[in-house]
Amino acid sequence: MIKITLNNKPVELDVDPQMPLLYALRDELKLTGTKFGCGAGQCGACTVHVNGQAMRSCVTPVSAIAEQAITTIEGLADHNGKLGESAVQVAWREFKVPQCGYCQSGQMMSAAALLQAIPQPTDEQIIEHMQGNICRCGTYKRIKAAIKSAATHSSASSLSASHSATANSADSTLPVSTSPSNLSSSNKGAVEIFDARQLASKKQGAAS
């Protein structure tokens, strides 16, 4: 039996310890907001928070998160605990970020972790942090705008309650880690995709 705190509630998981957290969330606990994309730690669709840090749940075995605090998209809340009203969720609605929406819970979880670590990120920090979250619909510009808006309109305390419980113990200067298996080498393609869009956008702006 593996005990975790999930969205601020104690949960016991009676599953194979090697089961990916993503499967435990979706199949055992019926929290389907966290999505299966690549299943290999390369797209970010399955991003959740473990002790306030973004992690890829598809490559995180349940055994690795015993006794840890997990937050899923269902647990994101404002500083008063109001679910669905975290700064990033408000901004995502304001900027109408999603298209098909499939990647967006992962995008918001990554963005929320970024703002927890760096309340006022620069453009470069946003790009660097979000580079591992792929959006096939190409909503990158709106994602960036929404993150900047969330940073402006809120403090880091408007993230999830379980974040706030763990924020003080987390290294607030660290960029968000992606998975126990470290995605840095596998995300080079994603860096190029995100950067190419940023560059194209800058060129467009300069030409107009």
Ligand code: FES
């Ligand atoms: S489904 Fe986990 S990173 Fe793609």
Ligand code: FES
């Ligand atoms: S909104 Fe469709 S994949 Fe991102």
